[in-house]
Amino acid sequence: MIKKIAMQQSAIDSNCRVEDFICGKNVVAISKENKSARKYLNLPHICNLISYGDNIVASVSEKYKDVVEYYINKYPIEHCFETPNMHVLNDAFQKEGSRVCFMAEYFLPDISVLTPLPCDHELKILYPEDFKGLYTETWSNALCEKRKELDILGVGAYRDGTLIGLAACSADCETMWQIGVDVLPEHRRKGIASALTSRLAIEILESGKVPFYCCAWSNLRSARNAIKSGFRPAWVEMTVKPASTVNEMNM
Structure with a gap:
């Protein structure tokens, strides 16, 4: 149930269906604003890749649909989120004034092991x-x-x-x-x-x-x-942002 709730939220954030995360093939969805999305997201995405392990769901600006679809279908799922393959995506977006910015792993609680751990304070x-x-x-x-x-x-x-x-x-x-x-x-x-x-x-x-x-x-x-x-790895994301945003963060 916990994983399903997370996928439901990812579907809201990505403008796709929950089933897209478990369908066994990569999916490209056109990113749109949604008031129910996670509050810190700046939608619509230029490009955001999400994987729960079985495939990749890419939420993208329609302008970049073809380039992202080609990328996620060219390389194995796990390699799309790391170098050296990641450079291919970054180089494509850098020509458009954007860069790969965030690479993160998300964890969900495992109810079978979650317990209040002791503290001396x-x-x-x-x-x-x-x-x-x-x-x-x-x-x-x-x-x-x-x-x-x-x-x-x-x-x-x-x-x-x-x-x-x-x-x-x-x-x-x-x-x-x-x-x-x-x-x-x-x-x-x-x-x-x-x-x-x-x-x-x-x-x-x-x-x-x-x-x-x-x-x-x-x-x-x-x-x-x-x-x-008591948490376990659940999904990963990689996000493209404007180069100006990346440069500002590096300063």
Whole structure:
């Protein structure tokens, strides 16, 4: 059920059918705006590739339908999301003033292993009114100042009354809330992140929503935390953005 809910949201985000993610062949859909899409998405997409493992669904501007369809059908699924094949897609879009920008792995909870993990510190459930004053660089993975109205629930770890770790979630869409987590550097590698993440995931499920977790493939610390906390890899995405956006992020 959890995976189906995630696919339903991906279908909304990609302007396709849920069945497209499990049909066994690659699909190209024309991207459109949708008020029910994840709030942080900037639709319509230039190009966004999604795979749950069996095929690729590409959500694209109609202008690029042919070039993307050719690309995803030329190379194996997993190779479309990495170099060297990725350069083929990037080179095609760079001629049009765009570049491959985001490459991310998404995780969903495995109910058979999800459990509240122990923590040596006091844990507290936090709500939006508790986040005031926390919109700083220190907690920028857990909270997002640009979309603070979406930050809806959190779990904090305290040592002697001082916040040392925070997991919080944003209500990115109607059915799914995304988890982010930060722990102060001097308190890392002590199981705090996984304790916070697992507790928050359970709180989200008890609220009737599906928790999800995202990180870059190279962020091994974050991926390890997801797995330790009871999450498992579910889908991957690769997104093309205007070159100006990529350049701005690099500065």
